Amino acid sequence: MPLAATPLHQGLDRVLIDAETLEHRIHELGDELGDEYSDTPPVLVGVLNGAFIFMGDLSRRMAVPLEVDFMAVSSYGQATESSGVVRIVKDLERSIEGRDVLIVEDIIDSGLTLQYLLDTLQRRNPASLRIVALLRKDKADAIDVPVDWVGFDIPDEFVVGYGLDKAGLYRNLPFIAVAQVS
Numbered sequence: 068m069p070l071a072a073t074p075l076h077q078g079l080d081r082v083l084i085d086a087e088t089l090e091h092r093i094h095e096l097g098d099e100l101g102d103e104y105s106d107t108p109p110v111l112v113g114v115l116n117g118a119f120i121f122m123g124d125l126s127r128r129m130a131v132p133l134e135v136d137f138m139a140v141s142s143y144g145q146a147t148e149s150s151g152v153v154r155i156v157k158d159l160e161r162s163i164e165g166r167d168v169l170i171v172e173d174i175i176d177s178g179l180t181l182q183y184l185l186d187t188l189q190r191r192n193p194a195s196l197r198i199v200a201l202l203r204k205d206k207a208d209a210i211d212v213p214v215d216w217v218g219f220d221i222p223d224e225f226v227v228g229y230g231l232d233k234a235g236l237y238r239n240l241p242f243i244a245v246a247q248v249s
């Protein structure tokens with residue numbers, strides 16, 4: 068799919084995953100997760116802001132009763148590289164004790180954010196705690212987080228769209244694109 072000369076597409080280098088490919092894979096994941104949680108209604112924990120579109124599409128494909136809740140976390144310092152220090156900006160609305168929890172994340176880069184979330188949520192004694200991430204970067208120095216489901220493994224480049232931003236923009240692109248290096 069070519070990029071158009073519109074303001075929305077300015078600053079993009081190329082399309083990495085088009086809308087149709089995203090939809091196909093998310094339907095696969097949704098069907099698989101629906102089967103997985105058919106006997107144990109899960110709580111989907113979306114990590115804001117990046118996971119909001121993935122969460123919407125994935126959850127609508129999971130044909131089981133489920134609940135959704137959201138967390139927002141932020142790294143201290145500059146947003147370009149994870150500092151390793153993460154703080155909770157918005158916590159869950161409800162207890163997850165005894166619940167089957169599925170963390171829904173947009174992308175795993177260094178793995179620091181997810182590692183922190185796993186540690187934090189594990190202490191609240193859920194019955195189970197698993198992770199689905201739409202994207203995972205191929206990075207040699209990333210923390211080895213035990214991710215249960217991954218949509219796509221991608222090269223180590225800065226990507227935007229389908230929920231992911233650069234300086235707050237591009238989240239509403241219906242595809243994943245590589246941003247121009249600036």
Ligand code: IMP
Nearest residue numbers: 117149175176177178179180225226231
């Ligand atoms: P990590 O803690 O380094 O794994 O970073 C995870 C978070 O950084 C993700 O949840 C995103 O919000 C953000 N992030 C990492 N890489 C990218 C990217 O390529 N594009 C947009 N956001 C990213």
Ligand code: MG
Nearest residue numbers: 114115117173
């Ligand atoms: Mg995120």
